[in-house]
Amino acid sequence: MSKATRATQALRKLGVAFTLHSYxxxxxxxxxxxxxxxxxGEPPARVLKTLMAEVDGRPVCAVVPSNRxxxxxxxxxxxxxxxxxMxxxxEAERLTGYHVGGISPFGQKRALPAVLEQAAMGEPHVFLNGGQRGLQVRLRPEDALKALGGRSASLIA
Structure with a gap:
């Protein structure tokens, strides 16, 4: 498994500290x-999923805990x-350049508006897809938000 993906390259370029975890x-x-x-071996609230959606016909990226x-x-x-x-x-694969199961919010082909579930901001660290299936990046939620260039909001049902 390659450890250099568009996602990890984007994080490194931004100077974001992260560690890689394979499974x-x-x-x-x-x-x-x-x-x-x-x-x-992490609580599901710390392992976030990347969801690609449209709001009023415009593509967006949403990041929420995997158990919500x-x-x-x-x-x-x-x-x-x-x-x-959703x-x-x-369409999600075409917009992001990633395969479903390996869609990262970082390093997508096209920069899209992004929002991170605010509940994740209370975690000491979070895991997000690293740009391929079976690869996660571990980082502080504040750093994830900075790298996304987005904001946090209440998104979960």
Missing amino acids: DYDPEAASIGLAAAEAL EISMKKLAVAFGGKSAR LPPP
Whole structure:
């Protein structure tokens, strides 16, 4: 497994401190994020999933704990919109340049507006996808937010 991905390169370029953590990716897992949390031995609230969505027809990136569901209404409000929907996997892959199960919020092909679930800001560290299946980056939530160039908001149902 390559440790140099667009995500890790983007983080290094920004001077963000992080560590890499690999695990055996299971494409058959009912929840990729929960499987990652279990494999890493971390609470699911610290292992965040990257969700690609549209708000009023504009693509956006949302990052939420792997054990929680996103509220489409809250997502729309976070971006000043009226409605939100999840992007179909092929569209998410095309926009990000990553494969589903390996979509990182960092180093996407196209910089999109991003929001991080505010509950994650209370964690000492969080894990986010490192740009490929089975690779996570561990960093402080404040550093993740800085690297995203986004903001935090309440997104979970």
